[in-house]
């Protein structure tokens with residue numbers, strides 16, 4: 238039996254992959270309804286289409302252009318391969334249905350509490366398991382109760398659905414000293430407006446809300462883990478170098494393992510990619526830590542390094558950066574690469590425009 242805690246994208250996708258291979262899977266979700274409350278913008282690059290078939294009714298909008306603003310109001314348009322904007326609740330439900338279709342059992346309204354002697358303790362029962370997977374989000378109880386929740390940092394994403402007249406053929410990103418913001422239209426009347434900031438994000442949010450003459454429909458804020466490349470994602474690593482205290486049967490994936498891009502704070506795709514590696518590790522008794530590092534580790538690390546640099550930039554530097562990006566040859570590179578896999582893009586940018594080194598180094 239493989240027990241997965243959390244029916245978010247990382248947990249349900251893993252349940253689907255394992256059940257498809259004939260494994261006995263039980264997915265525990267503390268909420269009675271999957272996908273609610275929504276705490277996400279729901280942007281996923283077209284790379285998700287390499288993993289699953291996208292059903293039309295979960296798609297809210299699709300964008301081929303993002304407009305990136307610097308603090309002085311200057312902007313640059315960057316082409317996209319087709320970013321999907323999902324109805325996040327329906328997306329989570331769709332993945333869970335895929336898992337059930339393949340034979341996974343879902344236990345709704347059942348909250349994981351602890352794990353002792355290969356027994357999971359929930360608010361409803363105790364049950365034996367061979368493997369335990371924490372796909373239970375940023376504050377992962379699985380990580381906490383298994384000694385895997387070490388030195389974590391978080392940021393808060395303040396987001397709300399806003400009623401406002403907006404152009405719905407592109408989405409917008411706002412950059413400036415210590416903040417990152419976005420407005421992602423569902424249609425021409427409703428947009429998802431959000432900010433993450435090192436200072437008070439509420440003041441930024443309110444000033445943009447006023448500028449847009451918008452009215453709040455619903456808050457969708459939440460916390461986001463900052464990726465840590467020293468993160469411990471399996472019991473095996475927790476006791477590396479010391480006498481192992483447990484069997485190698487506890488693993489983390491998704492936000493529970495801090496797999497979020499530190500530049501744009503997107504984590505859905507990274508969680509799903511890690512779940513593919515975890516599926517392989519469980520089925521073929523391979524080293525999960527090695528597998529996820531190979532698949533997503535380098536890019537997550539680079540996103541973190543870029544974030545550390547961005548956090549040190551003042552408004553003037555951001556203005557300079559947008560001016561540089563406006564150059565045709567730079568935009569061509571940005572249009573070409575998938576931002577989920579930023580390492581190739583950064584190398585190409587530096588080769589074509591050495592002034593980028595100033596921002597990277």
Ligand SMILES: Cc1cc2nc3c(=O)[nH]c(=O)nc-3n(C[C@H](O)[C@H](O)[C@H](O)COP(=O)(O)OP(=O)(O)OC[C@H]3O[C@@H](n4cnc5c(N)ncnc54)[C@H](O)[C@@H]3O)c2cc1C
Nearest residue numbers: 243245246247267278280349374394459491492503504505
């Ligand atoms: C405001 C905001 C905007 C964002 N926008 C984007 C975006 O546009 N694109 C993107 O890629 N990412 C975005 N993210 C990040 C994205 O939401 C996460 O990376 C993603 O949800 C991670 O999926 P997950 O399955 O790992 O965890 P989660 O989606 O957090 O799922 C965890 C699940 O575990 C359940 N759970 C928790 N504890 C227990 C327990 N003890 N017992 C049982 N069940 C439990 C929860 O109820 C939940 O269903 C955003 C985040 C925020 C806060």
